[in-house]
Amino acid sequence: MRTLNFAKRNFKEIMRDPLSIIFAVLLPLFLLFIFQQFHIPNQSYELQNFTPGILVFGFSFITLFTGMLVSKDRTTSLLIRLGISPMRPVEYILGYLLSVLPIIAIQNILFFILAVILGLKFSINLIFAMLASVLISLLFIAVGIIIGSLCSEKASSGISSIIVQLVCFTSGMYFPKEALGKVFATICEWLPFESCVTIIKEILNDRSETISARNIAVFSLYTTVFFVLAIVVFRQKMTSDNKA
Amino acid sequence: MLAIETKNLIKKFKEKTAVNGINLTVNQGELFALLGTNGAGKTTTIKMLSTLILPTAGEIKINGMDIRKDRQRIKAILNVSPQETAIAPNLSVKENLEFMAGVYQIPHKQEKITQLVKLFQLEEVLKQKAKTLSGGWQRKVSIALALINDPEILFLDEPTLGLDVIARKELWKIIESLKGKITVILTTHYMEEAESLSDRIGIMSAGNLVAVGTAQALMEQSGTQNFEDAFVKIATGGDLS
Numbered sequence: 001m002r003t004l005n006f007a008k009r010n011f012k013e014i015m016r017d018p019l020s021i022i023f024a025v026l027l028p029l030f031l032l033f034i035f036q037q038f039h040i041p042n043q044s045y046e047l048q049n050f051t052p053g054i055l056v057f058g059f060s061f062i063t064l065f066t067g068m069l070v071s072k073d074r075t076t077s078l079l080i081r082l083g084i085s086p087m088r089p090v091e092y093i094l095g096y097l098l099s100v101l102p103i104i105a106i107q108n109i110l111f112f113i114l115a116v117i118l119g120l121k122f123s124i125n126l127i128f129a130m131l132a133s134v135l136i137s138l139l140f141i142a143v144g145i146i147i148g149s150l151c152s153e154k155a156s157s158g159i160s161s162i163i164v165q166l167v168c169f170t171s172g173m174y175f176p177k178e179a180l181g182k183v184f185a186t187i188c189e190w191l192p193f194e195s196c197v198t199i200i201k202e203i204l205n206d207r208s209e210t211i212s213a214r215n216i217a218v219f220s221l222y223t224t225v226f227f228v229l230a231i232v233v234f235r236q237k238m239t240s241d242n243k244a
Numbered sequence: 245m246l247a248i249e250t251k252n253l254i255k256k257f258k259e260k261t262a263v264n265g266i267n268l269t270v271n272q273g274e275l276f277a278l279l280g281t282n283g284a285g286k287t288t289t290i291k292m293l294s295t296l297i298l299p300t301a302g303e304i305k306i307n308g309m310d311i312r313k314d315r316q317r318i319k320a321i322l323n324v325s326p327q328e329t330a331i332a333p334n335l336s337v338k339e340n341l342e343f344m345a346g347v348y349q350i351p352h353k354q355e356k357i358t359q360l361v362k363l364f365q366l367e368e369v370l371k372q373k374a375k376t377l378s379g380g381w382q383r384k385v386s387i388a389l390a391l392i393n394d395p396e397i398l399f400l401d402e403p404t405l406g407l408d409v410i411a412r413k414e415l416w417k418i419i420e421s422l423k424g425k426i427t428v429i430l431t432t433h434y435m436e437e438a439e440s441l442s443d444r445i446g447i448m449s450a451g452n453l454v455a456v457g458t459a460q461a462l463m464e465q466s467g468t469q470n471f472e473d474a475f476v477k478i479a480t481g482g483d484l485s
């Protein structure tokens with residue numbers, strides 16, 4: 001399969017330049033560890049609430065380096081060769097997607113192991129939360145592909161760090177969305193990041209019935225739209241005059 | 245049947261006209277050299293013929309198939325060695341060959357790879373990461389990759405750029421061995437290369453195809469004794485002679 005072949009190559013390419021992965025795994029791990037040492041008297045920072053936030057925070061780094069991978073590929077003439085080959089845009093997108101999934105898995109496993117070591121209660125819900133978070137990660141991969149298709153490598157890392165910031169502020173991981181007033185709360189509700197954290201959090205804490213239809217709708221809508229957009233943008237770039 | 249046929253092929257980049265209404269035919273099995281000064285439009289023409297970019301106007305038929313309608317089918321039967329070396333930097337030479345074999349879904353891929361390794365004498369660099377190879381070796385690998393799908397039509401954009409004399413002679417041998425079997429379109433700035441390898445030569449100047457013929461015919465047409473003079477005279481419209 002062309003998709004698998006491309007994913008294999010991407011994965012090798014990522015693993016042989018491992019700085020960005022180390023970043024995507026170690027930084028969230030460090031934050032998870034350090035915030036637990038402060039014993040902040042606030043619900044947000046209790047392990048069962050903070051771990052899902054850290055997970056989604058980790059995904060925003062996936063956006064960062066998916067973006068960089070795609071933009072780097074576009075600027076090397078390897079993409080000229082591939083652009084002439086029979087590979088289809090969908091195969092590229094799925095190939096990029098599959099190649100970062102192992103890294104998502106590594107993140108997931110390490111974050112939860114650390115959380116359990118720090119005192120998170122182990123239960124079957126933890127496994128369900130992991131599975132849900134893989135689904136959630138798709139959104140972040142799609143955003144990365146779009147950014148990488150549109151921007152240079154430098155600009156990609158800049159724009160992706162906006163996503164990192166958005167996750168910090170609008171996901172409710174550090175403070176509840178109501179803390180900054182009504183307008184801000186509404187913005188959070190209509191951006192996808194708060195829904196991402198909520199879905200994982202409620203599954204982890206065995207309260208999946210409290211996941212609202214809005215949470216599901218917002219997440220699904222963004223993810224679907226971004227994937228379609230990723231394919232459209234990538235296809236457009238592949239046949240355009242100026243690939244860089 | 246014609247391997248390539250273009251009708252009034254035009255490519256504009258915003259205001260700049262890179263290719264200005266080319267009518268070109270290349271026969272199946274022919275080795276056709278495309279010459280021209282820097283910026284004449286050779287690479288742009290190759291990019292359009294090889295499905296990488298779309299023409300602004302005009303028609304292209306590859307083996308009788310339309311470039312806009314039969315894109316996928318055309319892609320399967322051609323390949324390109326781009327002007328800039330195109331390889332995956334963090335993969336070894338062997339992995340590069342395997343990767344491209346996968347892209348084209350080559351059925352007996354190890355056989356094909358072994359054959360290419362032998363043809364291009366890649367044994368000694370097989371395990372080396374592509375980005376650590378010298379420029380000339382990268383070039384050779386890049387050309388080898390273009391043969392992975394046994395293309396019926398092969399585009400070589402300045403294939404011998406950066407190769408030492410011996411490597412160049414070896415590549416000429418390889419190209420000659422392809423002659424008659426597959427259609428090859430080659431661009432080069434080395435006149436002796438075009439003269440000795442090709443069946444016919446096309447000369448481009450400022451986006452136009454200003455002359456087409458055998459080296460002999462082009463020399464007669466321009467009334468010169470050697471091919472280099474003929475090229476200069478035709479490409480400059482006689483200003484330099």
Ligand SMILES: Nc1ncnc2c1ncn2[C@@H]1O[C@H](COP(=O)(O)OP(=O)(O)OP(=O)(O)O)[C@@H](O)[C@H]1O
Binds near residue numbers: 241242284286327
């Ligand atoms: N993507 C692009 N955007 C704008 N202009 C372009 C683009 N690609 C090529 N051109 C212009 O089109 C013209 C033809 O370029 P092309 O690369 O086809 O020339 P060439 O004959 O291959 O030259 P060389 O021998 O230097 O490789 C040049 O003036 C070039 O600047």
Ligand SMILES: [Mg+2]
Binds near residue numbers: 286287288327401
């Ligand atoms: Mg060129």
